[in-house]
Amino acid sequence: MFSQVIKDNFLGLRSNGWQTLALLFTLVLLAPIVAIFYVASGNSEGLWEHLIDSVIPRYVLNTLGLMLGVAIVSLIFGVSTAWIVVKYDFKFRRVFEWLLLLPAAIPAYLIAYTYADFLEFSGPIQTGIRWLFGWEKATDYWFPEIRSLPGACILMGAVLYPYVYVMARVSFLLIPSSFFDVGLLANRNIFIAVALPIARPAIAAGLALVLMETVSDFGVVEYFAIETLTLGIFNVWLGMNNITAAAQIACLCFVFIILLIAMEVISRARQKFADTTKKSKSISPTKLSGLKVAGCWIVCCLPIIIGFFLPVGVLLGFIVKGYSVDLNVELGAAALNSLLIGISVACLVLFLSSVMLFTANYKGDFLMRRLVGLASIGYAFPGTILAIGVVSVFGHLDAAIAGIFSNFFNLKYSGWFGSGIGLIIVACVVRFQAVGYGAVSRGLNQIPKNVVEASQLLGANFFDRSVKIVLPMIRLSILAGGLLVFVDVMKELPMALLLRPFNFETLATYLYQFAKDELLEEAALPALMIVITGVIPVIFLNYTVNRLTRT
Amino acid sequence: MYKIPLSMSLLGLFLGLIILPTVGLADLNIYSHRQPFLISPFIEAYEKESGTKVNIVYASKGLAQRLQAEGELSPADVILTVDIARLSVYADKDLLAVVQSSLLENSIPPHLRDKDNKWFAFSKRARVIAVSKQSSDVNNIKDYEDLSNKEWEGRICSRPGSHVYNRALLASILHAHGYEKAKKWAKSLRDNFARRPQGNDRAQVKAIQEGICDIAIINHYYYGKLKFSEKVEHRSWADNVDIIFPNQGNRGTHINISGGGVAKYSKNKKEAVKFLEFLISDKAQELYASINFEYPVRTDVPLSEELASWGKFKEDKMPIGKIAVLAPEAQKIIDVIGW
Structure with a gap:
């Protein structure tokens, strides 16, 4: 009896404890975003009148144009290839399954740098054309300009489509083959009538991630001089010395993102319906031969070549030509730092997402679920702006701690957050929480509710239920999410640049000091190292997707 | 069941360790808008001359906001930038200390330094x-x-x-x-x-x-x-x-400048001023030309052969x-x- 009371109280406390913990995490994740809004609430000294009269229409149009273009490119690349590798069986299909993921390892700014180099006047293509036709000057002929809005759409689409591809492929694989049989009997096109409508929510979820990355991109738009809202944020902030108005534009971007999130939430609500029959056998691929195989190869090769092999080839070309092959200590240290931050952030994101989502799903109410979802919007802000949000919050925290220390204990506190790599880690967790959140919540949606309820009836407490039942069931989703976060952190540049401690380089920051001056040759080796470290988890990701869908 | 808490606490320990501060107290800490490969020759020369260890963090944007947020606890001693607008942002936000150095005042022409002695240009x-x-x-x-x-x-x-x-x-x-x-x-x-x-x-x-x-x-x-x-x-x-x-x-x-100043809450102001003074020494002024073809601010330092070959020019004063x-x-x- 007595022990029962203790147990109840203990468990009761603990379960409240979980909710408190989840809420605390939510607060930490939202604090930098609130800080940005706080900055935006200041007085922008009447700058908006000027902005609306001059640049805002341009910024908005370009941003929308970029979003639309990247969406189209990544949908075409992602959905077509996903469908082909699911529906058809052809030679090298298994190889293409993971090759198609490789472009995810290429940072968007890097693909912009390499293509500008490859397609420019003195690059191999134009040189070849001039040699072929005997032209001499750039004005002698017309050549498409890669540093343009369409160029940016194609290049960003080519490295971002894997988000769509992964989601679409898993979704196609989970459709029961009986659905397709019905479609065939009704003499309908099974891709358009069956596969697309059912996979739509998953594709939309992948697309939402693609578009968030597109809106917050600075590297590509700066290099190509495309005046998007994000470029505008920096013009207003640094050019007009007005961070208030800059933060206000950042919050305008946020409106775009809220629309996207709404899209994802709606899509997730429908996804539940699609998953109810997932125990059935999935479609068995049709064997192809002859010209049709070649057709599949072309469709699959195109995005891989554009998004991976060509940029990697350009980088390798620099290294082979002998520029900066010195594998120095600095570069080694940078690689280690990148790995350290990548692994730490991936673990933290998964831990936070799991605690927050488990609690919200199994113990939380409507409000809590919304709050937890809201905490994953850091992805929507450009890295530098988010970094400023992070540094303001934790700078004040440090100052507050220092105040307490000196007033009450007469001790000197020299700032804990500001002096190590803590801030980079916090900033990356805030930014990439969206990726972990998406992975865990998709995993949770696949668990039949009755399993959890049964364990509850059998008396398992929340912690046991989470660790012994839920966690093993979604471990592959978690792993996949962790890998995506890791790859994202390896590529991350602006936050690491601003928030790092003294004498500290990651691969991306090391690369940047050269790339900033368009000294691509010197940047080739660290760039290639980012790609290689990104490729390994990407291949592993393919393995987990296969395990998820083929067992 | 206890496996997870254990691994979590290990993770916590691990994170605690890597977040620990890595900077020594007597070091000179620089926030720089100039790329590392452009400053490192100066740093090496200074470290050799003074025996002080120099730490750098480089970022192209946002360092002023970082310095502002860090407030009194900021570890930064010296700020270096490559553009006057970026430099004066620090002064506007009151993040720079007033520097008393007759050496700096006498060496740098008046139109290339702050009238309140908060920032100085070192190259043009x-x-x-x-x-x-x-x-x-x-x-x-x-x-x-x-x-x-x-x-x-x-x-x-x-x-x-x-x-x-x-x-x-x-x-x-x-x-x-x-x-x-x-x-x-x-x-x-x-x-x-x-x-x-x-x-x-x-x-x-x-x-x-x-x-x-x-x-x-x-x-x-x-x-x-x-x-x-x-x-x-x-x-x-x-x-x-x-x-x-x-x-x-x-x-x-x-002309535009590259310049710098001393952080308001620097814990090592004496060393910081010494570093700024080093930047207008003969040696450093010549380095600006030899590394990056920049003009020294000091008019009494001879131009490098290459710069001299481009001829003297009149600058907007x-x-x-x-x-x-x-x-x-x-x-x-x-x-x-x-x-």
Whole structure:
């Protein structure tokens, strides 16, 4: 009896404890975003009148144009290839399954740098054309300009489509083959009538991630001089010395993102319906031969070549030509730092997402679920702006701690957050929480509710239920999410640049000091190292997707 | 069941360890807007001379916000930037200490330092006009103002106007001619562009060689860097252009600076001032020229052979801080005309 009371109280406390913990995490994740809004609430000294009269229409149009273009490119690349590798069986299909993921390892700014180099006047293509036709000057002929809005759409689409591809492929694989049989009997096109409508929510979820990355991109738009809202944020902030108005534009971007999130939430609500029959056998691929195989190869090769092999080839070309092959200590240290931050952030994101989502799903109410979802919007802000949000919050925290220390204990506190790599880690967790959140919540949606309820009836407490039942069931989703976060952190540049401690380089920051001056040759080796470290988890990701869908 | 808490606590321990501070107390800590590979020769020389360990964090944007957020606890001692507008942001936000150094005051001309002694320039970069050797009429260009003439339609290349170097140039024109004239100049200049503004200054020199345009506005040291590049290709771009220092008959060529100051809450101010003084020593002033083809601020330091061969030029002696004051106005013009 007595022990029962203790147990109840203990468990009761603990379960409240979980909710408190989840809420605390939510607060930490939202604090930098609130800080940005706080900055935006200041007085922008009447700058908006000027902005609306001059640049805002341009910024908005370009941003929308970029979003639309990247969406189209990544949908075409992602959905077509996903469908082909699911529906058809052809030679090298298994190889293409993971090759198609490789472009995810290429940072968007890097693909912009390499293509500008490859397609420019003195690059191999134009040189070849001039040699072929005997032209001499750039004005002698017309050549498409890669540093343009369409160029940016194609290049960003080519490295971002894997988000769509992964989601679409898993979704196609989970459709029961009986659905397709019905479609065939009704003499309908099974891709358009069956596969697309059912996979739509998953594709939309992948697309939402693609578009968030597109809106917050600075590297590509700066290099190509495309005046998007994000470029505008920096013009207003640094050019007009007005961070208030800059933060206000950042919050305008946020409106775009809220629309996207709404899209994802709606899509997730429908996804539940699609998953109810997932125990059935999935479609068995049709064997192809002859010209049709070649057709599949072309469709699959195109995005891989554009998004991976060509940029990697350009980088390798620099290294082979002998520029900066010195594998120095600095570069080694940078690689280690990148790995350290990548692994730490991936673990933290998964831990936070799991605690927050488990609690919200199994113990939380409507409000809590919304709050937890809201905490994953850091992805929507450009890295530098988010970094400023992070540094303001934790700078004040440090100052507050220092105040307490000196007033009450007469001790000197020299700032804990500001002096190590803590801030980079916090900033990356805030930014990439969206990726972990998406992975865990998709995993949770696949668990039949009755399993959890049964364990509850059998008396398992929340912690046991989470660790012994839920966690093993979604471990592959978690792993996949962790890998995506890791790859994202390896590529991350602006936050690491601003928030790092003294004498500290990651691969991306090391690369940047050269790339900033368009000294691509010197940047080739660290760039290639980012790609290689990104490729390994990407291949592993393919393995987990296969395990998820083929067992 | 206890497996997870254990691994979590290990993770916590691990994170705690890596977040621990890594900076020694007696070190000199620098926040820099200048790329590491451009400063490291200075750092090495200083470390050798003084025996002080120097730590650097480099970022192109946001360091002022970081310094502001860190407040009194900031570890930064010295701030280095490559543009006057960026430098004066620190002064505006009251993040710089007043430096008492007669050495700095006596060595640096008054228009290149803050009147309150909060910031100082250490090197100068001139915004020059690169012209193609292939065409002869371009040698008629004497002033920035000439670039707005109709005759150069479709022949000028530039990086985007929002870049600090162009913004600063426009600010100097605002200072010389006032808003209406500056806006008209910028608009006519834009109408003369051969292509949408893009790339950096180096890319403009390349565009001249490619035959896209005949005239480009660049910072002078890019020419030097290209001319002495280890890449044949880069040297050929430079070989193809001549450099014009504009406005020699009137106010002089627009210059920008690289400079620095001492952080307000520096725990090591004495050392920080010593470092700034090192930057105007003969040795460091010569380094500016030899590493990056920049002009020393000290007029009594002989120019490097290469810089001397480009000839002496007259510089616009407007107080350099005025550029920062006018920069937001310049950005507005750039927004309106779409440069």
